[in-house]
Amino acid sequence: MTTERRKRGRPPRTGGHEPVTKELIGKVALDIAGAEGFPQLTMRRLATEIGVTVRALYNVVADRQEVVDLAAARLMELLPVHEFDTDDWQGTVRRVYREARAAYRSVPRATLISLDETVTPSEVPVKRIIQPERFLAFLVAIGLSLENALAVRGFFLVEVFGFTLLVDYRYDRSDEQIRQMMFHPVPRPWLAAHPEVDAPLSRQVAAQPAGTADDLFAALVERAIHTIEGLRQT
Template identity: 45%
Template sequence: METTPAPTAKRGRGRPRKDSEFISLSKELLGQKALEIAGTEGYSALTMHRLASELGVTPRALYNYVADRGEVINLAMQQFMSLSPTLDFDAEHWKDGVRDAYLATRAAYRSYPRASLLSMDEKVHAVPGPRRTELVERLLKFYVETGLTLKQATSMTRALERDVLGFVLHVDYFYDRRTSDSDYVLNHPVPKPWLDDYPEIPAPYAREALELPEQNSDELFDEVIELRVLAIERLLERNSETSVAED
């Protein structure tokens, strides 16, 4: 007796592909995977098709959780902001606080070095969520309690982001991907091969600097923190001198 085969069940909207393991989607998972893509490869690599492929689902499945790619980018930004821990600052030990803030920010940026390039790579309006406001407010409060004016505290808060982002992109990014024959690029103001390419250019100080001890990226970052601490010390001294003069 001939029988009619049962029809194949259609995969409903939002289900994973047949060739993938079952995965339970959520906005948090989409944001995390989007951050992994954008943070290591740049936002141009973050497409709905790429994200769906990484998660083992169809692009259509993603739209059960997000309206469009712009929302995915915002989820990635919010995930990125959540990497920075809430630090307990102590104004009496402000040097430790500055160091902790710099190290925590560096750790977040270093994990996903290209996540902060949103304004350069994208034209979408990013909404980083409340976390950024909380972190900035806490840092401003710490600097003011240390003895800086609000204007100075604002400058130092901006400086932290510039210092760390610049270091991660110009030093950590290459240090973490370096080869044995490329260390010279990081350790000298002008690497020896570059000096040798233009022997007609007098550069006695740059050549003398080649003799200085080589440093790893952590030691180089310590210099960044030290310079910023020295700047804050000078501001505090100047504020104290101004206060005495006014009295």
């Protein structure tokens, strides 16, 4: 029998356990934050999800802040590198919106990272700096002033973040009945419970088949294109 001792606190690398690496920690941390929010990302919860002890985590990372930085880096890795085509700027805008939505939709509550956490500046991926620069350059190239380009990028972030949080997050986790009610100004059961309330337009809409999250997002993107068209300099 060997007398060699494993480093204290480090999890065994046998028995089905995946070796605990920074890459694994970042992935699992983002999974937790994306589904439940960063407040739920504790070292104990992270250790439980990975299947190791808390002490084992501290063999790999210094503290929770490093875990947040790793999750932020992982989030940036998920984001697509957009291709900007000034000759087809409308198609480009549609694609950028769709790609961003798809990425954030997979980890919707992680979009609140700027509210819940502070990422260490030196650990911010270079991609996080280059992507906004390329987006702004595209908007300026199609005829927007820098001031209006900044505004359009702000609209884009609010719309994509807001949609993934307020619409996709619930839509993806609900049954068909809830999904139908989400797109009515007033849910049908509420209207039925208050027949005395004069709300003919809401009742008319509630009596019609509801759309889908994709329908609503497509309409949002077309409105964004209309806004950009109005801001372009001729």
